[in-house]
Amino acid sequence: MAKAFQLFDTVKRYPSFTLGPLNFDLEPGTVLGFIGPNGSGKTTTLHCLTGLVRADGGRIEILGRENDLSNPAWKHDIGYVGDEHVFYERWSGAKNLKFISQFYPAWSDDLAMKLARRFDLPLDKPARDLSKGNRVKLSLVAALAHSPRLLLFDEPTSGLDPVVRDEALDVLFELMETGERAIFYSTHILSDISRLADELAFIIDGKVMLRTAKDDLTDQWRSISFRLAEENVRFDSAVTVRRSGQDHQVVTCDSEATLRQLKALGAENISENRMSVDEIAVQILREKKDVKASQS
Amino acid sequence: MLLNLTDLSSEPLQQQIIRQVRAMILSGELPAGSDLPSIRGLARENRVSVITVQRAYEELAREDVIHSRRGKGFFVSEIPDRKKQDIARQRLRERLTPAIEQASADGLSPEDIVKTVADLLAAKPLSHKEE
Numbered sequence: 434m435a436k437a438f439q440l441f442d443t444v445k446r447y448p449s450f451t452l453g454p455l456n457f458d459l460e461p462g463t464v465l466g467f468i469g470p471n472g473s474g475k476t477t478t479l480h481c482l483t484g485l486v487r488a489d490g491g492r493i494e495i496l497g498r499e500n501d502l503s504n505p506a507w508k509h510d511i512g513y514v515g516d517e518h519v520f521y522e523r524w525s526g527a528k529n530l531k532f533i534s535q536f537y538p539a540w541s542d543d544l545a546m547k548l549a550r551r552f553d554l555p556l557d558k559p560a561r562d563l564s565k566g567n568r569v570k571l572s573l574v575a576a577l578a579h580s581p582r583l584l585l586f587d588e589p590t591s592g593l594d595p596v597v598r599d600e601a602l603d604v605l606f607e608l609m610e611t612g613e614r615a616i617f618y619s620t621h622i623l624s625d626i627s628r629l630a631d632e633l634a635f636i637i638d639g640k641v642m643l644r645t646a647k648d649d650l651t652d653q654w655r656s657i658s659f660r661l662a663e664e665n666v667r668f669d670s671a672v673t674v675r676r677s678g679q680d681h682q683v684v685t686c687d688s689e690a691t692l693r694q695l696k697a698l699g700a701e702n703i704s705e706n707r708m709s710v711d712e713i714a715v716q717i718l719r720e721k722k723d724v725k726a727s728q729s
Numbered sequence: 730m731l732l733n734l735t736d737l738s739s740e741p742l743q744q745q746i747i748r749q750v751r752a753m754i755l756s757g758e759l760p761a762g763s764d765l766p767s768i769r770g771l772a773r774e775n776r777v778s779v780i781t782v783q784r785a786y787e788e789l790a791r792e793d794v795i796h797s798r799r800g801k802g803f804f805v806s807e808i809p810d811r812k813k814q815d816i817a818r819q820r821l822r823e824r825l826t827p828a829i830e831q832a833s834a835d836g837l838s839p840e841d842i843v844k845t846v847a848d849l850l851a852a853k854p855l856s857h858k859e860e
Contacts, residue, residue: 610773631780648784651741707739
C-alpha cells in the first residue's frame, strides 16, 4: 500500500521563518501526532501537504501521487480540518455541505447526516450564525463525509466543548479500525490525542527534531531521584538535572543508560518514576535540543 | 473486550493491557483456544492507539500466553498449570520487590517484613481455587 504521505526535502521560506527541509512520511493505519509550540511550523507543514501554499523546494507525495496543484484529483482522498473554517456565510450548514460534496466522488450524504447528529450540529442555521464550536463541527463533518484515507488535522478539537471533543475522538478511533486510513494531527497540547496517537513527531523552529513511537517514549523516559556526593557529573542521556545538595533528580530519555552510570558512580537511594506522554512531551519541547542525538 | 484502563496510573497503558489480559487468561476467564479481539478492534473499544495494543499482544505472545495464527488473529495458548504458577510467582516477585525495598528503607528488618506478610495472609483468608 502506498504511504499516506511522503515529504522529500520539503522547504518553505518566509522572510523571518524557514520550514524544513522536512523528510518524513506516514504509513497507512497510523496516527501521527505533530507536536510543537505556536509558530514552530505545524500549520505551514499542513498547508504544504494540502497544497494551500506551494513549497519552495522538495517534493510531496500524497497516497502515492505527487500533490500537483494543477490537478486536484490527489485531493479526493484527503480530509482536512484547518486552523480556519471557511464557509459561505449566508448559506446553511446543509447547503455548505452540499456544495463541498461535489468535489468528492466518494461523498456520502448519509454519513454526513449521521456525523452531524453525533456532533449535535444544527444544519439549518446560516454559517455566520454558528458558534466557534459548531464551525469546527461543520468542518469535521465536511472532512469526514467522503471517508478519506488521509486525514489532516490542524488542532481540530480546539474550540470544542469536552463532550463533543470526546465524541469526535470516538469517531476517529472508529475510523482507524479498518487499518487503511492514516491521521496526521497537529496540536500544541498532547492530551487530546495522547491515547490515539501511535507515533509522535516534534517540530521546533521549522525542523522535526524527534520522530518516535509513543510507547518508546514511555518505555525509555524516567524521572530518577538519587543521592550522590560527587559534583560536576555529566549524566548519560539526562534531559534535565535538578540538584539540591546531594539530592538529585534527573529526567532521562534512556533510563537504562542512566541507571548503569548511577550504579557505577555509587549513587544511593535510587528510585525511578515513569512519566506520562504529556510530561515527556513538555520536557522535549522545553529542551529544544536534539534528543535523538543524545539517545543514539 | 472492555479493559479497565486509566491515564492516571503511573503504569503505562501497554502494561495495563498486558496485566489485565494475562490475568483473564491465568484465571481461566479466557480459556485456552479462545480468540482474542483483533488489535484494531481492541484499540477502538478501549480508545488506545493501535501500536499500544500491538505491542501488548507481542509481549503476551513472547510470554507464550497467547499466539497468533496467520490471517486469523490471536488465540489464548494452552498453558500448563506449572507454568501458570511460574508466571504468577514472577508477577508477585515483581510487585513485592519495590514494596520490600521501600519497607527496608523505612527501617523494617527482613523478619518484620516476613511477619507483616504472614499477618496479612492470616488476617484475610484468600480464596484459593481448588484443582
